[in-house]
Amino acid sequence: MLKRLTRSLNVCKIFCQDHRFSGDFPAPRFRSQLPIRLDPKARSHNDLLFFALQQSSPVTLREMIEFGSDPHPQSQLLIGQFLRHELPVRLAHRVRDLKRLPFGLAETDAIQGVIQLYEQSFWRIRQFGDLRNSEHEKGFCELLADIYQRHNTVQQSVATGLRDVMRRNRDQVLHGEQFDFSKFLDRFYMSRISIRMLISQYVAIHDQQEGYVGIIARKCRPVAVARDAVEDAQQVCRDHYAVAPEVHVVGSNELSLSFVPSHLYYMFFELLKNSMRAVVERHGEPKLCPHPHAHARSRLRPAHKHTAHGTRRRERMHTHKPIRFAHEIATQKTVA
DSSP: OHHHHHHHHHHHHHHOBTTBOOTTSOOOGGGGSOOOOOOHHHHHHHHHHHHHTSOOOOOBHHHHHHHHSSOOHHHHHHHHHHHHHHHHHHHHHHHHHHHTOTTTGGGSHHHHHHHHHHHHHHHHHHTTOOOOSHHHHHHHHHHHHHHHHHTTTHHHHHHHHHHHHHHHSHHHHHHSSOOOHHHHHHHHHHHHHHHHHHHHHHHHGGGOOTTEETTEEEEEOHHHHHHHHHHHHHHHHHHHHSEEEOOOOOSOTTOOEEEOHHHHHHHHHHHHHHHHHHHHHHHSSGGGOOSTTOOGGGGEEEOOOOOSHHHHHHHHHHTOOOOBOOTTTGGGSBOO
């Protein structure tokens, strides 16, 4: 990873400093050419396009663990320099994709808000300046923490934009130009997850907690995470249907992996929530269950008075420091 970071930083110093060359790297031969002066709007467009045409650098979970295990100031500075180049590339990709959306989706208020948010984040990172010492690096960490918070509502905004287009141009969307929204959403949200993971990992290594490398827990017990997800999914199901199916978690309490606990929780929670909804809607009433083993009512817990327990647990899991996926499996995979 050190070689990859160094290579990316070389590209950053040569090409990405407002198109000026600085540092200890030799200047390209075309440095003597006269600079092209562009108006702010043209320069803004060209800088975004410049970064959008670059490829992002994949980072594996193993590399995040190895590089964050000893978070001394020098390694934090190096990670900050890497992110100062890497994040604008990923943000520019998303701006380009959003502006290319068909059916007037890119012109909706919700999507325009997302585009402006990504462009603003792009420029805040680009204009921060070089990270030359620990003081600059700490300021950059605070900037990324603020960007992370400002992007919390992106998912809802994208969903709102899609609903608006479906209401106004339903026939055109269904029968007009062919566009794979599923592919777009998969790419967009995977990129969003990777950006937020890179930022949260970088911020977390400045305040290491015992048993964690940034947001990655060294020992994660999937069974414990699954039980938390079951409890919360059952509470949501009871809130909507007054009943919730029984769920039996089978597995070893001793099994531990390296992973991000909140990510594992979200996967369990969404699968369980959707499954419970299907069970209740399909088998919630005994009279609607022709199969003798499908009388779910007898296996559904009655509704009980709502408590804040589920809410507190969800809040805790949302801020839960991540876990460790098995090194022989997950650390070999690209996660960001």
